[in-house]
Amino acid sequence: MGRKIEFDYNRAIEKATRLFWEKGYSRTSLRELLRVMQIGEGSFYNSIKSKKQLYLECLKHYNNTVSRRRLDALLSDPSVKRGIRAFFKTVLDELDNPRTPRVCLLAGSLSNDVLEERTLERYVLAEMTTFADHFRAKLETARKNGELPANFKVEITAQIVMTYLQGLFRVIRVLHNRAEVEAQIETLLKGLGL
């Protein structure tokens, strides 16, 4: 019983994700979101309930697609050295695509407006931790494998790369030369023994 849902939920989330990805959480207005989602207030508040909840759904969608692809690039190669380079490549490739927003939605969520909302904060930190954990585990395996020396500093190296990555996502809107960024990354990784 009851009327049927008319709008395409997945498509709506996809559209909203794009917009959040481009403009950030608090600077994207609900009316603008509704416009690209092609639904009205009625439908929205009947199903998704709030802007905060929508952002959470978008983050999940983003992590299931973009983040997933990047993580796969890291993990699918047995060598962590090649894996981390494949990971960075997926990041830089998306930079070349003019139809793609410039910053990582997840990394961009490490900002006050998002972190103020406890629900969002918990999810964002958990997701970022998960990614770091995968990277750390990959490094640890490589250390035991012999790909990395026995005394390799797994923990600290993982942290440095994560921190650098955050910086990269920030600086990248202002940096235009891909070759330079690639050189930067290569030098950093070599310096870290990767």
Place this chain on the structure above:
Amino acid sequence: MGRKIEFDYNRAIEKATRLFWEKGYSRTSLRELLRVMQIGEGSFYNSIKSKKQLYLECLKHYNNTVSRRRLDALLSDPSVKRGIRAFFKTVLDELDNPRTPRVCLLAGSLSNDVLEERTLERYVLAEMTTFADHFRAKLETARKNGELPANFKVEITAQIVMTYLQGLFRVIRVLHNRAEVEAQIETLLKGLGL
């Protein structure tokens, strides 16, 4: 002729800077700014003209005090290796002070809300470039001195440290263990040959 200005301009800028520093540009409201500056709309729009202009004045104030101190730490030591460590120390020291906002106002200005305003964008990028230039020059001198090897990659190394620094300012609100951060920095610098 005409009435005298009653409020303390420098004190007002100081107070506004603190607030912007804590909350960012677009998320700090004018009324909240006026409250801490202890002036009314009348005085404000008669002298400072706009929120954008106020932010610019605050950035200048910040760079003349905080950024200046950090740059001095980098430059005052003849060794670039010790200088860069002294620089990071000034950053971490301010972290310990609970009365200090957690992020760098200048680094925090590398965000959409600020960069959208062309006037602000130009100033922010110019200031960041200036800092990077000083660091690059310091590295170059050290290379010619012999403190660094003749084939040291000055340009790329400077870029990596700048990018890492951006990431550090982002990640740092979520990182609480100073010793860990110090270890991260030390490992990074050693890895870069510094």
Place this chain on the structure above:
DNA sequence: ATCAATGTGTAGCGGGCGCTACAAATAATA
């Protein structure tokens, strides 16, 4: 004392925000 110039306080404008109230439309069930 008068006057022009400038600073200050107040009241509020126009607009956007996230969100809600509610009636109309559409579905399954009796």
Place this chain on the structure above:
DNA sequence: TATTATTTGTAGCGCCCGCTACACATTGAT
């Protein structure tokens, strides 16, 4: 067909935003 449940469109609420209009206060010059 009448009833009940759910979705949808619309109109607008209450609030905050940056900013402005304007009367009033205070100054130095005449």
